Amino acid sequence: MADDEQRDDGQPAAGEDEVTSEAPEVPEGENAEGPATEESTPAEPEAESQAEAPEPEAPEAADEAEEGEEGAPEGSEAAPSAKRPAPAAKESDKPPGAELEPIKIEPQRELSAEERARAEAEAEERARAEAEATAEAGEEPVPAREPAVELPTEARIQATGKRKRSIARVVLRAGSGSFEINRRGLEDYFPRHQHQTFVRQPLVTSGYDGKVDVRVRVHGGGIAGQAGAVRHGIARALTEIDPDLRGDLKRRGLLTRDARAKERRKAGLKKARKRPQFSKR
Numbered sequence: 001m002a003d004d005e006q007r008d009d010g011q012p013a014a015g016e017d018e019v020t021s022e023a024p025e026v027p028e029g030e031n032a033e034g035p036a037t038e039e040s041t042p043a044e045p046e047a048e049s050q051a052e053a054p055e056p057e058a059p060e061a062a063d064e065a066e067e068g069e070e071g072a073p074e075g076s077e078a079a080p081s082a083k084r085p086a087p088a089a090k091e092s093d094k095p096p097g098a099e100l101e102p103i104k105i106e107p108q109r110e111l112s113a114e115e116r117a118r119a120e121a122e123a124e125e126r127a128r129a130e131a132e133a134t135a136e137a138g139e140e141p142v143p144a145r146e147p148a149v150e151l152p153t154e155a156r157i158q159a160t161g162k163r164k165r166s167i168a169r170v171v172l173r174a175g176s177g178s179f180e181i182n183r184r185g186l187e188d189y190f191p192r193h194q195h196q197t198f199v200r201q202p203l204v205t206s207g208y209d210g211k212v213d214v215r216v217r218v219h220g221g222g223i224a225g226q227a228g229a230v231r232h233g234i235a236r237a238l239t240e241i242d243p244d245l246r247g248d249l250k251r252r253g254l255l256t257r258d259a260r261a262k263e264r265r266k267a268g269l270k271k272a273r274k275r276p277q278f279s280k281r
Contacts, residue, residue, distance in 0.1 A: 113253025117201065118194075120252065124204055125197040147207045149242040150174075157240045161233025164261045166221030170233030172241070175213030177203075181230065182218060195227040202235040202254050206245050228258060 111119070151157070157172040179186035179199075190196050203209040214234060218226045235254040239246045249255050263272035270276060 113256055114258055117253045118198070121194065121197040121201050124201065125193055128197065147211055147242070148244065151208075151212055151241055155241075157237045159233045159237035159240065161229040161231065161236060163228030163232060163258055164221045164225035166218060166225035166229040168216055168218040168226065168229035168233045170230065170237050171215045172234070172237045173213045173215070174211070177210035178213045179216075180214070181216045190223065190227060192223075195223065198227045199230050199234070201231060201252075202238055202249060205248065205252060205254070206238050206242070208238060208241075232257065 151172070151174040153174050155174065159170050159172075161168040161170060181189040186196055186199065190199065200209060203212070203214075216230050216233070218229055220226075221229070231254065235249050239249065239255070246255065265271055266273075268275075
């Protein structure tokens with residue numbers, strides 16, 4: 001009863017003093033249900049209003065959109081204002097060798113008369129080998145060309161051929177096509193088939209192969225130079241027999257004097273133009 005009387009008088013009870021003293025003081029703005037929440041609530045409608053309001057387009061973007069609409073054909077959808085970058089191709093998708101540069105093919109240069117003659121000699125050598133193979137099989141080869149002028153039996157045609165440092169003196173007579181070079185046979189003096197075909201080329205071209213006997217005296221130079229000199233001398237001798245052959249032989253480069261030769265060595269140099277290596281010390 002005494003406690004009730006004290007509460008009626010307005011004095012706090014003993015239990016209430018302990019509760020009020022233990023409760024911490026809450027500062028303003030920290031209470032979630034206090035006035036701070038009341039102030040934050042009116043900001044939400046403002047944010048919503050800003051989100052609903054359309055943003056003003058930039059003038060440049062608007063101009064680009066108008067140009068895209070005017071340039072687009074009717075019935076086609078408007079192209080997007082910003083183009084997305086194309087995705088990079090994966091290394092596994094690329095074919096092998098895609099990173100390599102293409103090879104430039106150089107145009108084929110024009111062959112000289114000497115190179116054409118050698119190519120023809122090789123072709124004739126292959127043709128001769130094929131003809132021999134067919135002859136062994138029982139078929140007789142047909143001659144490529146018949147001589148226009150027959151060489152008299154007592155005739156003796158002389159000519160001189162040159163190549164590099166080689167000089168050949170050639171004598172043609174009517175016969176069965178025998179060769180004598182420095183008192184030796186053709187196959188014995190020129191063992192290589194390429195040189196043999198090279199020497200016979202004027203006779204095959206003119207059609208006198210197997211119709212005349214050839215006797216040659218050659219000196220100087222090497223094997224290739226001597227073969228060129230003999231061929232040059234035979235071609236010159238054939239023009240003495242039939243002047244009409246000059247155009248055909250000249251066209252094939254058989255009458256041209258090939259003056260190319262090795263350049264002489266100079267004093268103080270290793271070869272014609274090769275110099276010793278420079279040494280600073």
